[in-house]
Structure formats: C-alpha cells, structure tokens
Amino acid sequence: TVWTxxxxxxxxxxxxxxxxxxxxxxxxxxxxxxxxxxxxxxxGSVTNMFTSIVGNVFGFKALRALRLEDLRIPVxxxxxxxxxxxxxxxxxxxxxxxGRPLLGCTIKPKLGLSAKNYGRAC
Numbered sequence: 095t096v097w098t099x100x101x102x103x104x105x106x107x108x109x110x111x112x113x114x115x116x117x118x119x120x121x122x123x124x125x126x127x128x129x130x131x132x133x134x135x136x137x138g139s140v141t142n143m144f145t146s147i148v149g150n151v152f153g154f155k156a157l158r159a160l161r162l163e164d165l166r167i168p169v170x171x172x173x174x175x176x177x178x179x180x181x182x183x184x185x186x187x188x189x190x191x192x193g194r195p196l197l198g199c200t201i202k203p204k205l206g207l208s209a210k211n212y213g214r215a216c
Contacts, residue, residue, distance in 0.1 A: 107134050125163070137174040143167075144197075 109130045117123035136142040152160055178185045186192050201207070201215045 107131060123159075132168065132171055135171070137171070138176060140175055144199075 109128050111126050111128050113127040115125050117125060130147065135146060147165070148162055151157075154160075182196075185196060189196065201212065207215060
C-alpha cells in the first residue's frame with residue numbers, strides 16, 4: 095500500500111459528533127461531544143494529539159466562538175506519553191507552577207490579539 099490509500103479511509107479516521115445539546119438560556123450555542131479514533135494519533139506525541147484536535151479550528155472565521163471544555167484521554171494512550179526529558183519536577187520548579195497540568199501553545203497573530211495582549215501572552 096501507499097500513503098494515499100489512507101486518504102480514502104475517511105470513515106475510519108474522521109471524528110464523530112455523537113451528541114449535541116443546547117446551552118441553557120442561549121439560543122445559538124451548543125455543546126458538541128466529539129470522539130476521534132486513536133489510530134488518528136501518533137503514540138507518545140502530546141503535540142500531535144493537541145494539534146489534531148484543536149489545531150487551526152479555533153482560527154476558522156466561520157466560527158464566532160469556540161471553546162474546548164473537556165478532553166478525555168484513554169489511560170492506555172496517556173501511558174505512551176514519556177513526559178519532559180529532565181522530569182516533571184524540574185519543569186515545575188523552572189515555572190514555579192505546581193498542582194495543575196502544564197500545557198503550552200503557539201499564540202498566532204491571526205487570532206486578533208492587540209499588540210499589548212499578544213505581548214502578555216508570550
């Protein structure tokens with residue numbers, strides 16, 4: 095097989111919205127529950143997983159507002175993540191952040207932040 099064979103397997107790799115419910119008191123807001131097959135993600139790569147799930151979707155002009163509320167990772171997949179090369183304690187000490195998850199991202203100028211807020215985010 096060649097790599098393009100995988101492109102024809104959309105049903106196997108696409109995310110599925112399995113439940114939609116309205117946000118209480120809001121006429122045009124919904125909570126959507128989406129599941130992705132694990133075969134879509136590279137084992138051990140937190141970056142690949144987050145890029146695949148949230149990537150550029152937050153920059154789509156057609157979406158006025160989008161927020162990730164919850165992310166559930168199967169335990170078997172989470173165990174493939176090796177963590178930072180020098181250990182989590184070294185990273186927490188450098189950042190002086192304890193008792194919560196540590197995540198990072200690239201702040202893109204196209205998201206519309208002012209120069210002041212862009213500077214704060216970086």
